[in-house]
Amino acid sequence: MISHLASASSTAVAAGDIKLPSISYSALSPILVVFGVACLGVLLEGFLPSRLRPQVQPVVAVLGFAAALGCVVSLAGTHELTAANAVAIDGPALFIEGTLVLFGMVSVLMFAERKADPDGGALVADAASLPGQGTHRLAARNSQTEAYPLMVFAVAGMMLFAAADNLLVMFVALEILSLPLYLLSGLARRRRLLSQEAALKYFLLGAFSSAFFLYGIAMLYGYSGTVSLQGIAVSSGLLGKTDFFLYLGLGLLGIGLLFKIGAVPFHAWTPDVYQGAPTPVTAFMSAATKIAAFGALLRVLYVSFAPTQWDWRPVVWLFAILTMVVGAIVAITQRDVKRLLAYSTIAHSGFILVGVAAATQNGISSSIFYLLAYGFTSLGAFAVVMLVRSGDGEANDLGQWQGLARRSPLLAGTFAFLLFALAGIPLTSGFTGKFVVFSAAIGGNATFLVVVALVTSAIAAFFYVKIVVLMFFQEPRAEGPVVVRGSVLTYAAVGVGIAVTLMLGIYPQPVLDLAREAAQFGFVS
């Protein structure tokens, strides 16, 4: 298939009309800045003395993200196709890019936390060495500073993923964002084997789903003769073609995307990877990967398949229902806080799919708002998880969280607030997000879907409240967890999560307006 594409381009070369595509560097500036910072990070890794790296790398990453955010803000209102129509810089792309760099900043704070664990940060250098081996003691003191450029690369890939207007670029971006994540998942300082197993699983299944994605591109190219999203939309409107390959292509492409967002039944990697990966990485994935993947899914469905929406919407409904129900129900019996949050994230993917299925402009605005709101709540929650530890790493077993409020009422209260937000209790961003998503679905004539979503929300509320009960109304165990004093970085991450969650719960209008203004894909045919 690759050769097929190659021959297509070689035909073009042979025709002798090759032209350098015009590239609008200003429109691409956020993505370019982040890529540049990632490259800079690699250079720093090579030339900076190792003792300076843990201090310098996070600063460089945060400054880079800040610069990218500045570019995004200056681009507000842009609608531009550039680089031979391969990248679309439009409302959703800019909104998602801006959100991604914000998530990146908060994640860097958690990556840089070195005080919570007495041995250093959550990510370890030389992860392959097992405790007890000769190299272990030396490696134990080192934090894995390559993690920063890796994470910045992932963010760059995600930004491109959500902006790609061409399926091949989208595939490249998918790989750019995925490969660093596979690596980062395997870097946990504690429970290394679990972490490495998670990384391997993630890699294998990711490769599997990438194959689906690529195969879908091939089918769509076969159908329409183009890999451009708008080209596919145009040709799907033409009559007289059998649309077998169109839907086959959509299905295969969709599976690749649903895998990334963790929709059931493509979700099986999520709990294992979320549990095994270092908690900062888990937090980063739960917020950033989700919004990038949803951005790409929205773009594919709303740009390429807008003319055929009546054929794919019922399938999205089906997966939305499956995802919500399975995510919420399986979460009930989880005993590990990170696995529980993983199932919670699956259920949330289902709720966002409810908004996606609306196939209206409100579907876009509500989904991206939800993703922004959920991301900050999730980052805050995982940051709290980092601070609750027992003798050997984080105290992830829920039994150890019993009576946490007696020992640390402030932290328990913080976590309870974030859980309420995840459950969608009013005065939190979770309520606002669910409200807009569900109203979008009702506007899109999917009321039954909203009924299912509400029932699932009720089930989901059970396990969130269960943790609150556990923390506040049960006696602490003797061997209970210790709430460690983290550095100001983690507290800042928690604080940002709380602040955004509260702000979007009480006064969401500015962000809602922003999402509404952004909710227009450029050049929809």
Added chain:
Amino acid sequence: MPPAAPVQYLPATGVFSATWLLVLFPLIGAAVLLLGGRYTNKWGPYLGVLTPCLSFVFALFLWMAMIGRSGDSREISSTLWTWIPVNGFHVDVGYLIDPLSMTFVLLITGVGGLIHIYSLGYMAHDERIRLFFGYMNLFVASMLILVLANDYLVLYVGWEGVGLASYLLISFWYFKPEAATAGKKAFVMNRVGDVGLSLAIMTMFWAFGQTNFAAVFGGIGGAGSGVALALTLLLLLGACGKSGQFPLQAWLPDAMTGPTPVSALIHAATMVTAGVYLIARSATIYNASQDGRTAVLLVGAITLMIGAIIGCAYDDIKKVLAYSTVSQIGYMVLATGLGTAGYALGIAHLLSHGFFKSTMFLSAGSVMEGMEDTTDMRRFGALTKAMSVTHITFLCGYLAIIGIPPFSGFWTKDAIIEAAWDKGGTSGTLLAITGIVGAGFTAFYMTRLMSMTFWSKSRWRETFRPHDAPKVMLVPMGILAAGALCVGGILVIGRLLQNWLVPSVGEYTEGVRAVNPWLMSTITLIVVLFGVAGGVQGFVRRPVPTTAPVPVSPLVMAARHDLYDNAFNEAVLMRPGQWATRVLVFFDNRGVDGLVNGLAAFIGGTSGALRKLQTGFVRSYAVGILGGAVVALGALLLLRAA
């Protein structure tokens, strides 16, 4: 019934536009005293006394301003702010000040101010005196909201406010179990009445779309007799709860466990008359329903007899006064049931009762103060000399209540009896006879009270040192006693009050069967004198045993047991209520919880089963993805075909 003309109130101008200050003073007092905590302990009580007095002074200004206006421009209403601006339901917070509410404002702030002053002395040794004044201010503020409201919903706010203050003050000495129980009983029984009032308000909203007086009174004529009857009965239920009328009278005597000034202010002079106010305020509604008025008459007549009979049997001085209150309010309710012939008379009796009953309560408080808080009259006797001032004030109240001419009760009570007779027909005759017999009983139990307390031989322990109360208590008692003697006459002679109240309750009308008032009064007086003679014969001439004699006639036994009203309530309402609760709890545990728990178990089981799919093996995850792919592609292609 011709449709009533739309009700118009004049907008507030001049001094009337500051009517809300009346409420503001005690409200600020309550807020400062209750929120200020112990920092206000030192000066708090004085602030508490000051605020109702300020309101009274301001009320006097308003009163003079109102007298200065012509008769048809004395109804003044104004909106303060919009409370509920919902589409289709609009409630403004505003006030209506007219002769009726003006009368009540003067009574509440005047008598209330005096009782506040008295409390300075009575509560001087209570360490929570600051809290007491906070509650009392809260009561005054709520009561003023109640009588100044121009909307039934706002009235309801005041109604609940006085209920709360009453509850807090009855159980002020909450560490005494009987006080805590009495507070709870008052609260629960009042709720029954409150349900009536709230249903009435909902009915108004349903029928008229609004709950303000102007809309309700304007619309009642065209609303049909069913609505009018429903409203009258529901409002009557509310009035029965608050005013201790049959069948909701049992809480009032128990409420006497509260401090005596509370009994005087709330459970004699003001709050318990709120029911009478409610009926008089709703005169337009009661005028529209003959059946509703009949129900009011019946309640009033039954209550006045019950109160009077039970009052004869109790030995607790405050409980006798409490049943006397029940009985006297029965007279007032009966009067309001007579329609336009009676509203003004009911209010007149309410005012004179406010004076003579608070006089007697305060005097009883003075007696208790001298007798180390004893309330058992069988332990009193021969206090005339030791408590000469108290005896005189008590005597003033006594003469007023039993209706010896020319004192208050004679004018106001006899007017009611006469109006009842004037109603005509058998019912008029029966009502008048009830009133006369009730007056005889009143004379008997009041004479019994006076005899046992003051005139009979001494039965108190040697250690007691009976003495008059300090001046801060005696002065208010004296002022109120003077009022008790003359208020009735001032109000009724020359129809002063009847004419004054015309704008609020309508033109005063004579009954159909005019009788020479002097004949009626003479008959009443003879019966009253018989009652007095009975009391003197039984309790002055004969020695009073220090414990109540046990083998007594069934009637006395029944009276001692509140005519078995509590037993009736327990058997008919409380026990079935408890059983219903148990049944519901059972149903809730087994039925609802069973369903919920079953559902939870089902979901939990599903969760456990689904969880097993998460094997941890990549191969099975890949199979899952493949299965999902087949489903997705199949669904898409099937839908395409469809």
